[in-house]
Amino acid sequence: MTETSGQAVRVNVGKSGMLYDAAFAIEPDMRVFDPGFYADRARPVSAGGRNAAWFVHDRWGNGVLRKYRRGGLVARLNKSHYVWSGAENTRSFAEFRLLQFMHARGLPVPRVVAAGYTRFCCFYQAALITETLPDTRPLASVLKDMPASADFSELARACADSIYLMHQANVWHADLNAFNILVDGNNKAWLIDFDKGRQLVMTASLCDDNLNRLKRSLEKVLRQPGLVFWEHLRRFYIKNQ
Template sequence: MGKTTAIAATRQPFRDERGQGAIVFDAARWPQAAPRWLDPAAWAPPATPVVEGGRGGAWFVESGFGRGVLRRYRRGGLAARASRDRYLWLGEDRVRSFAEFRLLASLRSQGLRVPSPLLAGYWRQGPAYRAAIVVERIEGASPLAACLDHPGAAAWTATGRAIARLHAAGVDHADLNAHNVLLDPAGDAWLIDFDRGRRRAPAAGWREANLARLSRSLAKLAGPGRDGWRQGFRQLRQAYEQTFHAALARPDAVGVGR
């Protein structure tokens, strides 16, 4: 089963050369957390860029809390033409890093396999802000993307179960793709990158949209004529349906089981 973890967030305002802002952090795991740790240049040993998946802006880091991933919030698509990393200020409750910290903490308390949030923060400058977050690193994990040519792998079943438990908990993952599903050495699936994730009633429409997004991601990575992953995805869907309906029947056990 996933480990149930209670995370109490500590908030701390600050002002530095980048602007006025605030951080929230898990003081039990990282009592020395500070705004400077949201800058990849501050780390020793040096922060190492994450090269696989995503739009860049992520680094592997290491400190007293263990190993983590620092991620700066960045836009993609057409929005990036206006600004790569600035977001309209709509109040602290709407800050993306804080929202992701809260959601991850809540999911950890339910025993779901997501990274523990360690530190989140923002810098405000006028009507805009920048944001970043540090979460724990899933040790020894590899992305579902690595299973494209292994349709019989147990990873597909584990992934279907993990997504089903997330959906049964009423969480819509805004960017469910083949790099945001990680398989650990024990064969368990973890879901990462919950920027813009939100809680909703578990309706079929958005659940199917999540799964369709994952399917498109796999198809894009595979390219034409490389269709072995489709068998794996059918296995994923079967595990998803079984686990989702079982979880709805036992809402107290959403985070339980493999």
């Protein structure tokens, strides 16, 4: 069964379901969520991704295929299965809808290509494909490669601006960290990985929670230089208010 709503096309096949953006000439086939489908046109993402993300290339373009994986202690017992409560409640469909909402408003996020799930009785597994952001690197990598004497005010401002725009659109990021901000060659900061992200009324407390999550990540990855960078970012963020 196929349904179309705006740019989103929904395809249901047995116990599997798929959403894709009609602007992309992607095959409405669940195999597109299997890195093996792309053969030598798939390569693992080295930074982040919990060993479950691949750069892929197909006729529709270049993208990042990410299979949903659990983190923390629960991952030792269950790496990839989630409790089923309806197709629209799957992590992949929810993130697809959120990314389409954000991209339509011009926010610095990648275009979403497709989302899929496969149900197993009371559980499901899921995957998402987003368009590749060319010439980008994780914020953590960019900061690590900068000399100690470098002035990173421009980069801090770019990150602060992107986070502020997200919050102004009433979007909460569930895991804002130093690897979920990508920086391109023009020092533009892009936000990625909106798994469990939601549209909320972004109170000052929620905004601070996002910023403090990023602070902990920067401190963990870069120690004192990470905290110095975060202080710059925080000041620019406050200036936007």
